[in-house]
Ligand SMILES: Cc1cc2nc3c(=O)[nH]c(=O)nc-3n(C[C@H](O)[C@H](O)[C@H](O)COP(=O)(O)OP(=O)(O)OC[C@H]3O[C@@H](n4cnc5c(N)ncnc54)[C@H](O)[C@@H]3O)c2cc1C
Ligand code: SF4
């Protein structure tokens with residue numbers, strides 16, 4: 001694999017170079033502590049050294065809220081929403097697990113009737129990864145996404161002594177480098193990052209553990225703490241549920257059909273006319289989320305549908321931890 | 336270049352040709368679409384949209400061989416269904432679909448059919464009943480069990496009279512609570528099952544009703560020695576997209592809008608959230 005050295009002080013120049021090749025998106029400085037994925041207007045605002053973002057990059061392909069169509073009630077006209085398909089888009093500063101999160105949704109959004117919004121927004125992207133220092137919550141290596149994982153990435157900026165070693169992973173990625181003169185010789189490598197959180201079982205054992213844990217008391221125990229606030233699903237890169245609703249303008253004639261992210265952790269999610277709520281107990285909702293990550297989709301995807309980013313753990317006001325739940329189930333299953 | 340997205344959500348216009356108030360809460364709509372017929376299988380549903388209010392999944396209640404139009408029977412349950420009730424002949428509503436897997440009428444050829452409908456559950460069953468009656472010689476006996484809470488909630492009164500007149504249909508009904516002028520059976524729908532004289536090896540039961548009903552009906556069918564793979568159920572769930580994406584209709588790993596709403600009971604008996 002080809003590598004080129006890039007000194008830290010040249011990184012903004014590199015991003016400036018990419019901005020000449022296409023629209024650049026990446027983790028940009030935010031009012032909050034963590035950067036958020038957004039379009040880059042100024043290279044200096046890109047944060048390449050970050051723990052993680054609150055919201056996953058999924059928001060670029062499935063926005064938290066989007067228009068499905070515009071309508072007019074008067075003559076019953078319906079005009080589907082449009083997205084710009086123009087030009088190359090470059091996502092810089094992507095952690096390798098987030099690339100896998102996008103791959104998970106590429107898979108799920110294409111199943112059955114494909115999601116046209118996802119498909120249209122996913123066209124023409126180049127992904128530039130970057131290495132990261134895990135905090136106490138990341139457990140990506142336990143779901144098969146170790147520090148050397150490069151799936152779905154076109155270029156990778158591997159943190160090295162004094163800067164980065166930029167790895168050329170695909171033709172598409174390599175072609176973006178044409179005309180950039182800021183390279184150095186490859187820089188001395190730094191030791192591989194240490195992870196502080198992990199899953200005890202092998203990824204392939206996770207669905208089997210859940211297969212025998214449906215009635216386990218752990219769901220009730222966790223439910224006692226859960227506020228059903230939905231934060232865990234809002235921040236998850238592989239959650240995709242949404243609500244659909246109509247928004248009428250003041251003229252009461254025109255409006256939009258919209259959709260926005262929704263959460264299976266709130267009770268009304270499954271309520272039907274007549275008042276029946278199919279996942280009424282908090283424990284059944286806590287369980288549902290975790291089965292979606294390690295069993296239901298995993299059974300046909302062949303890999304965990306959780307990328308070990310730890311976002312749900314960081315976001316949870318009740319300190320419910322998906323890794324701890326799985327480890328407790330594994331221990332109990334073994335003992 | 337700009338591309339349109341979400342064409343799968345765009346409804347087509349369906350014109351209301353006729354309406355009929357069936358009960359205080361339920362209204363029938365006969366609908367016509369420009370390129371009709373709808374092309375549905377019995378048991379499938381459509382997403383009805385009232386622009387500015389929202390969408391609701393509604394079963395197609397008429398059989399596919401009943402001309403270019405199709406019928407929906409809508410119970411007033413909230414904002415969308417109430418807005419539908421405001422509409423009369425000549426008005427337009429949005430329709431997308433049909434969606435989901437319906438009753439496998441082809442595969443059931445030669446079988447005796449036992450329909451069990453509780454309340455508004457008769458609405459989706461009716462499309463399969465129509466189909467069986469329109470292809471009468473393809474099927475064995477047609478037995479219909481129907482139960483409602485009280486006599487005021489009985490749907491399809493005229494049609495039921497026709498079914499009763501036919502000697503190739505066996506129709507039985509009951510109400511949970513009678514009224515002074517009610518002369519029929521009183522009791523829950525499961526009370527209609529034990530007296531039936533069924534040809535067990537060649538009977539398929541097709542069940543739809545309120546969530547609470549399934550367990551008891553299946554127990555009663557089991558006492559009749561019907562096997563799990565001789566029972567079809569149609570399930571209702573909250574639905575927002577009909578396209579297997581929004582997640583609202585999930586029961587464990589299944590999406591009712593795509594994998595259902597009709598399921599063979601043996602396929603879902605171990606799916607914990609199903610019944
Ligand atoms: C496959 C299927 C077939 C159906 N067939 C028929 C039918 O033939 N006739 C009929 O009258 N009804 C049918 N229903 C039920 C009907 O969809 C609901 O009554 C309707 O969606 C309620 O919408 P609303 O806007 O009037 O009520 P709302 O004001 O939205 O809410 C009233 C109640 O209905 C629940 N609800 C809201 N949206 C949905 C939804 N999309 N699906 C289910 N429940 C919901 C709410 O949680 C609330 O409890 C069917 C449902 C399904 C899933
Ligand atoms: S973030 Fe925590 S408290 Fe909130 S719904 Fe998720 S698990 Fe429950």
Ligand code: SF4
Nearest residue numbers: 236306307309310312
């Ligand atoms: S379940 Fe939690 S750790 Fe797994 S991908 Fe979602 S947010 Fe990340």
Ligand code: FES
Nearest residue numbers: 576577580581592
């Ligand atoms: S209704 Fe949206 S997934 Fe089934």
